[in-house]
Amino acid sequence: xxxxxxxxxxxxxxDILHLQGFKSKNSEENLLGLGPVEAAFPNGIFxxxxxxxxxxxxxxxxxxxxxFVSGVLSRLMTDARPCIWVCPSRSLFPLALKKFNIEPEKIxxxxxxxxxxxxxxxxxALKCDGIAxxxxxxxxxxxxxxxxxxxxxxxxxxxxMLLRSFKAQNIIAGIAKWHISPLPGLSPxxxxxxxxxxxxVDLVKVRNGKPGCWKVAWMREGFVVQEMVxxxxxxxxxxxxxxxxxxxxxxxxxxxxxxxxxxx
Amino acid sequence: xxxxxxxxxxxxxLTDWYVRKHPDCGDSPLVFSSNQRGRQxxxxxxxxxxxxxxxxxxxxxxxxxxxxxxxxxxYPPDQELNLLSALGQxxxxxxxxxxxxxxxxxxxxxxxxxxxxxxEQNYLTEILLKLKAYGYDVRGxxxxxxxxxxxxxxxxxxxxxxTGGLERKALRPLPPAxxxxxxxxxxxxxxxxxxxxEDFIHLPLNALKRRFGQxxxxxxxxxxxxxxxxxxxxxxxxxxxxxxxxxxxIKTAKAITIxxxxxxxxxxxxxxxxxxxxxxxxxxxxxxxxxxxxLTIGTNGASNNSSHLLxxxxxxxxxxxxxxxIDLFILQASLVEDVVAAQEKIWSAKGSADNNITKxxxxxxxxxxxxxxxxxxxxxxxxxxxxxxxxRGGNLSVKMMSEGNxxxxxxxxxxxxVKMMSEGNxxxxxxxxxxHQQVSTPRPEKLLPAPLPIEVTAPIPDYPPMLFRxxxxxxxxxxxxxxxxxxxxWWVDDGEHRDYYIVEDTAGRRYWIFRxxxxxxxxxxxxxxxxxx
Numbered sequence: 001x002x003x004x005x006x007x008x009x010x011x012x013x014x015d016i017l018h019l020q021g022f023k024s025k026n027s028e029e030n031l032l033g034l035g036p037v038e039a040a041f042p043n044g045i046f047x048x049x050x051x052x053x054x055x056x057x058x059x060x061x062x063x064x065x066x067x068f069v070s071g072v073l074s075r076l077m078t079d080a081r082p083c084i085w086v087c088p089s090r091s092l093f094p095l096a097l098k099k100f101n102i103e104p105e106k107i108x109x110x111x112x113x114x115x116x117x118x119x120x121x122x123x124x125a126l127k128c129d130g131i132a133x134x135x136x137x138x139x140x141x142x143x144x145x146x147x148x149x150x151x152x153x154x155x156x157x158x159x160x161m162l163l164r165s166f167k168a169q170n171i172i173a174g175i176a177k178w179h180i181s182p183l184p185g186l187s188p189x190x191x192x193x194x195x196x197x198x199x200x201v202d203l204v205k206v207r208n209g210k211p212g213c214w215k216v217a218w219m220r221e222g223f224v225v226q227e228m229v230x231x232x233x234x235x236x237x238x239x240x241x242x243x244x245x246x247x248x249x250x251x252x253x254x255x256x257x258x259x260x261x262x263x264x
Numbered sequence: 265x266x267x268x269x270x271x272x273x274x275x276x277x278l279t280d281w282y283v284r285k286h287p288d289c290g291d292s293p294l295v296f297s298s299n300q301r302g303r304q305x306x307x308x309x310x311x312x313x314x315x316x317x318x319x320x321x322x323x324x325x326x327x328x329x330x331x332x333x334x335x336x337x338x339y340p341p342d343q344e345l346n347l348l349s350a351l352g353q354x355x356x357x358x359x360x361x362x363x364x365x366x367x368x369x370x371x372x373x374x375x376x377x378x379x380x381x382x383x384e385q386n387y388l389t390e391i392l393l394k395l396k397a398y399g400y401d402v403r404g405x406x407x408x409x410x411x412x413x414x415x416x417x418x419x420x421x422x423x424x425x426x427t428g429g430l431e432r433k434a435l436r437p438l439p440p441a442x443x444x445x446x447x448x449x450x451x452x453x454x455x456x457x458x459x460x461x462e463d464f465i466h467l468p469l470n471a472l473k474r475r476f477g478q479x480x481x482x483x484x485x486x487x488x489x490x491x492x493x494x495x496x497x498x499x500x501x502x503x504x505x506x507x508x509x510x511x512x513x514i515k516t517a518k519a520i521t522i523x524x525x526x527x528x529x530x531x532x533x534x535x536x537x538x539x540x541x542x543x544x545x546x547x548x549x550x551x552x553x554x555x556x557x558x559l560t561i562g563t564n565g566a567s568n569n570s571s572h573l574l575x576x577x578x579x580x581x582x583x584x585x586x587x588x589x590i591d592l593f594i595l596q597a598s599l600v601e602d603v604v605a606a607q608e609k610i611w612s613a614k615g616s617a618d619n620n621i622t623k624x625x626x627x628x629x630x631x632x633x634x635x636x637x638x639x640x641x642x643x644x645x646x647x648x649x650x651x652x653x654x655x656r657g658g659n660l661s662v663k664m665m666s667e668g669n670x671x672x673x674x675x676x677x678x679x680x681x682v683k684m685m686s687e688g689n690x691x692x693x694x695x696x697x698x699x700h701q702q703v704s705t706p707r708p709e710k711l712l713p714a715p716l717p718i719e720v721t722a723p724i725p726d727y728p729p730m731l732f733r734x735x736x737x738x739x740x741x742x743x744x745x746x747x748x749x750x751x752x753x754w755w756v757d758d759g760e761h762r763d764y765y766i767v768e769d770t771a772g773r774r775y776w777i778f779r780x781x782x783x784x785x786x787x788x789x790x791x792x793x794x795x796x797x
Contacts, residue, residue: 193745
């Protein structure tokens with residue numbers, strides 16, 4: 001059906017650039033390589049300088065959340081700015097960061113004794129403008145405490161991520177709420193083995209945006225996003241090869257761009 | 265003006281020190297022993313041991329035979345030097361010029377000091393009494409020359425203060441050993457029948473010189489004041505201390521902050537002029553009810569920025585109890601280092617951002633305690649528990665600044681401070697950084713601190729299990745990667761190797777499990793060690 005895939009991809013990418021107009025020069029677009037997920041945010045840009053909330057239940061989901069967050073971090077921690085990770089005791093294994101092309105040295109872990117201390121450290125860190133991202137594993141956060149964090153980031157434009165337990169489900173101030181859970185790994189070509197890590201990324205809540213649910217995988221250099229298939233529908237993507245996947249993602253992006261620009 | 269010197273003799277320096285440190289060691293005779301050419305010899309004795317006839321140089325076995333209850337303590341090498349310099353530092357309160365005289369003495373240059381204590385007698389008595397109160401058996405003498413003071417302190421029993429010009433008279437009844445001569449000369453004098461200094465002090469110097477040598481003449485002249493003798497005063501560490509007293513007692517946090525600001529401004533100005541910065545500082549507050557309260561802060565890098573230091577202190581002011589009020593503040597910088605502020609900009613255009621981070625980390629450390637701020641680096645261990653290691657947060661700036669420019673990196677690495685050197689050979693480190701791909705196999709996002717045992721059903725050797733039970737839940741394994749065999753590092757510890765598998769269950773949850781050792785029917789031990797994203 002396609003004579004030269006590479007050429008087609010190139011053309012499609014050119015189309016996107018055209019649609020984006022001068023905005024394409026601004027790398028803020030598609031900052032994370034998360035395509036449709038980012039499109040769910042207002043103006044289609046992943047919100048930096050805001051508080052994102054991640055909920056997870058159990059070690060498996062925590063690990064999945066770590067994976068997704070690391071992927072996001074690798075895109076946000078450019079120009080040698082470090083990341084601060086506040087936690088009661090470190091459970092992220094620094095060597096895993098290499099998978100996401102992050103040098104373990106660039107993450108500063110701060111181990112705190114109480115939630116109050118964690119919140120204090122997080123707020124101070126969020127006020128500091130030399131930092132890319134502040135991640136806080138804090139189980140209990142009240143609304144007013146989260147508001148303080150939100151106020152801090154609004155000034156400094158540092159991105160804050162709160163990793164919370166699924167159980168503590170009070171509402172907090174923040175731009176988005178995510179729920180990451182593991183999905184069977186993505187193996188292009190039906191290659192045996194576990195394959196690339198894949199998650200169900202559930203954007204439960206996003207201020208002024210469109211919440212949604214996607215399948216996101218991490219493949220060496222970046223994210224690969226697919227629409228979540230309805231239950232019962234056959235998962236046909238497993239048999240696709242890498243290029244087709246990429247092409248498909250780009251096509252989808254293209255459609256969305258078109259929709260967006262028609263609307264505006 | 266004539267010089268006045270005091271010589272202090274600690275008769276049982278080491279044993280007195282030991283008794284002072286171990287008040288419960290009992291009152292049996294005490295000796296220090298050291299291994300010399302395969303024999304345990306006594307190197308120091310207590311007064312009591314001396315009285316029972318034990319002397320220095322005696323074999324410990326002989327002394328034990330003489331006195332079975334003897335307490336023998338291993339001699340800590342160079343302990344007397346450490347002790348003497350500490351005592352010397354203490355004596356600086358009496359005179360600015362104090363020198364140590366190993367193995368058991370101190371010299372104090374008392375010129376122009378005695379009148380402050382109301383005369384020489386009071387001065388000397390005061391020093392000796394204080395030292396005696398600490399438990400040291402001391403003797404001291406004062407004279408115009410170091411030699412005479414030394415001789416009188418060791419060998420004279422009557423007057424301890426020799427008035428200027430009377431050295432000759434004071435020396436006359438003393439034995440030749442009082443002139444600080446070596447053993448060979450002393451034996452020679454003994455053989456010639458010179459038992460006292462008066463026996464030869466009137467002889468012409470030329471004759472003495474011919475027979476006993478230049479050294480002998482020098483010592484004699486030094487004791488009599490005809491030859492100059494210098495002492496090397498012990499250095500005093502410069503003290504960075506500022507004090508501020510207030511007329512009315514201070515109680516409020518605001519007032520304390522104001523006092524602190526003033527102190528810090530003065531101190532920082534001084535430090536800036538000397539190119540130094542504070543690493544550790546203490547604010548000592550004297551309350552009017554004679555209580556002392558204090559605050560201590562530490563920084564990640566030497567700082568002489570008063571507003572930054574103030575911020576660190578401000579975090580702790582609420583923990584200060586002013587009680588009825590504080591009337592004296594003393595700010596002490598106990599650890600001061602050279603500041604490298606000027607260079608920071610050369611290394612990095614984003615110097616200010618790095619600065620902000622360092623300051624942020626300082627604030628965090630002073631609030632939650634140093635040691636809770638950690639960074640991890642990959643080390644050359646394949647064993648998962650050992651494969652990362654904590655880097656001190658204090659190295660932050662150096663590391664961060666060098667990023668980006670490889671040339672700068674190598675230069676910085678070659679230029680490391682002593683602290684970083686101790687972490688390992690910098691060369692090795694550079695090589696290692698070039699070699700970052702050493703662990704290319706995936707590692708789990710969440711590693712358990714210790715592996716937990718699981719129950720598995722494994723069909724055939726060297727195959728991943730079909731299912732495993734962890735925390736009461738059964739996981740059916742759908743896909744697996746592995747095995748990755750990780751051997752024990754035999755130079756670190758011993759035990760069996762691990763065969764790791766990355767497994768995924770039907771729900772898509774990924775785990776890191778391993779079998780300890782080789783496959784054995786019904787006997788294989790399986791563990792879970794981590795969770796993959």
